[in-house]
Amino acid sequence: MIKAKIVGAGGYGGVGITELLLNHPEVKVATLVAATETGMKISELYPHLDGFIDLPILTPDDPAAQEPADVVFFSTPDGVGMVQARTELEKGAKVIDYSGDFRFQTMEEYAEYARRLGKPTEHKAPDLLGRSVYGVPELRRKQLNSSVQLVGNPGCFAVGVEIGLAPAVAHKLVHFDSIICDCKSAVSGAGKKPNPSFHFPARYDNMNAYRLSGHQHVVEVERELRTIAGEQINLCFTTQVVPACRGILSCLYGSLQPGVTAKSAMEAYQDYHRGNCFVRIYDRKATVGTAHVRGSNYCNLIVDVDERTNKLRVISHIDNLMKGQAGSALQNMNLIFGFPERMGLDRPGQYP
Numbered sequence: 001m002i003k004a005k006i007v008g009a010g011g012y013g014g015v016g017i018t019e020l021l022l023n024h025p026e027v028k029v030a031t032l033v034a035a036t037e038t039g040m041k042i043s044e045l046y047p048h049l050d051g052f053i054d055l056p057i058l059t060p061d062d063p064a065a066q067e068p069a070d071v072v073f074f075s076t077p078d079g080v081g082m083v084q085a086r087t088e089l090e091k092g093a094k095v096i097d098y099s100g101d102f103r104f105q106t107m108e109e110y111a112e113y114a115r116r117l118g119k120p121t122e123h124k125a126p127d128l129l130g131r132s133v134y135g136v137p138e139l140r141r142k143q144l145n146s147s148v149q150l151v152g153n154p155g156c157f158a159v160g161v162e163i164g165l166a167p168a169v170a171h172k173l174v175h176f177d178s179i180i181c182d183c184k185s186a187v188s189g190a191g192k193k194p195n196p197s198f199h200f201p202a203r204y205d206n207m208n209a210y211r212l213s214g215h216q217h218v219v220e221v222e223r224e225l226r227t228i229a230g231e232q233i234n235l236c237f238t239t240q241v242v243p244a245c246r247g248i249l250s251c252l253y254g255s256l257q258p259g260v261t262a263k264s265a266m267e268a269y270q271d272y273h274r275g276n277c278f279v280r281i282y283d284r285k286a287t288v289g290t291a292h293v294r295g296s297n298y299c300n301l302i303v304d305v306d307e308r309t310n311k312l313r314v315i316s317h318i319d320n321l322m323k324g325q326a327g328s329a330l331q332n333m334n335l336i337f338g339f340p341e342r343m344g345l346d347r348p349g350q351y352p
Contacts, residue, residue: 002337003030005069005093007084009057010034011192013075013098015046016326022052024330024344026337032057033065060084069093071333074101075326078117082125085150089128094336095150096329101125102132102152103220116216135332137341138163138276138299139224144335151332155217156324157183157239160250162224163279163299164316167272169228173265174254174312176229181221181237182251186244186290189320209240247290248324250316262305265312269303277342278323278331293319296349297327319349 004021008014009032021027032042038059043050045057058065068091074081081097088095100117104110106129111121123129128150133143135151136159144151154162161181168174184207190198197203218237225233256265266283273279278297282288284304293300302315318324327345334341 001026001028002070003028005031005033005065005067005072005088006075007033007060007072008035008075008080008098009042010037010045011075012188012321013325013329014073015042015049016321017073017075017329018042018049018053020326020330020344026339026343027071027333029053029055030069031055031065031067033060033062034058035060071096071337073329074098078114078119079124082123082128085128086125089149094148094333096135096153096332097151098153098325098329100152100155100216100220102128102150103134103154104152104223105129105132109219109223113216113219116211116214116219134220134224135328136162136224137328137331137335138273138279139166139228141335144332146336146338148336151329151336153325153329153332155220156189156248156318156320157185157215157250158217158220158224159324159328160248160299160316160318161217161221161237161252163273163276164250164252164301164314165221165225166228167269168252168254168265168312168314169225169233170272171268172257173260173268174256176231176233176254178253178255179233179235180253181235182240182253183238184240184242184249185320186247187241188246189241189248189324203241203243205243207240207242209238211239215239244290246294246319246321248316248318248320249290252312252314252316254312256305256310256312260305260312262307265305266303269301269314273301278327278345288317290317290319291351292349293317293323294349294351295319295322296347297323297331297345298349299323322349
């Protein structure tokens with residue numbers, strides 16, 4: 001069995017990958033590391049894990065936290081992985097980073113991402129960027145192989161939008177300059193750390209758009225779509241937060257190219273995602289929502305053509321903490337270690 005180390009174990013992403021690895025037949029969770037809540041057992045912090053995993057959460061400077069592992073998950077904010085990943089790589093580990101530190105292969109793209117977050121635009125490990133692979137298997141499966149040592153996990157909005165738009169771009173179903181992304185996220189996307197704007201009285205019965213000046217995930221989405229299209233694509237991208245715990249709903253629109261019909265659009269989507277085991281495609285009659293992917297690694301797509309306005313309409317549903325985070329991380333781990341892609345993820349989710 002391979003040994004896993006989880007850095008940032010106390011957050012939503014850390015506990016998410018811990019939960020998944022407990023059911024993975026080829027992985028043992030060996031080390032839990034965090035900057036806060038150290039000294040506690042993970043089962044004290046998260047009582048639902050009592051009796052399943054009772055490891056202590058170690059400080060980063062604890063000698064036991066320095067023990068080598070086969071795979072290290074950095075469930076940490078931007079800026080941590082770029083400082084600490086090299087040490088783990090030099091010990092022989094494969095590293096999967098949840099943040100934006102390794103989603104980009106050029107300094108220019110990273111700088112634009114960081115600028116949109118208001119963070120320093122200098123990357124502290126620029127030589128590692130060229131070694132990283134962007135972790136969306138539905139777009140990059142051939143690159144996610146056993147030779148890979150460093151994976152940049154995708155942003156949560158990005159993965160749902162990319163899976164939803166890639167077929168339309170690959171098959172040239174829409175005019176590229178007409179694409180609109182209208183995306184709504186549940187509150188857990190903001191992470192575990194308390195924030196006044198996500199305090200219950202501020203969030204209950206309230207929805208709002210944010211980062212209208214430019215969301216950071218647009219950088220990776222436009223890069224992926226540009227790679228598929230062979231030309232620049234600029235998106236109108238609006239993110240909103242809604243008073244729910246989990247889930248992202250992305251409504252994606254584009255003006256149809258001549259001759260595209262509901263039938264040909266559906267066939268294009270089925271063709272593109274054939275072999276993508278975590279993508280399910282439905283027509284306009286489906287009554288699916290974010291509840292139907294809760295706790296799962298699936299992306300559910302509704303593919304529709306609005307004949308009256310001549311628009312393609314694709315509705316993408318993911319669990320932001322699974323397909324948008326820990327689930328994609330485990331899917332990426334399976335691919336780079338040569339395990340079956342569905343291993344540890346072959347479950348339907350939870351309902352209601």
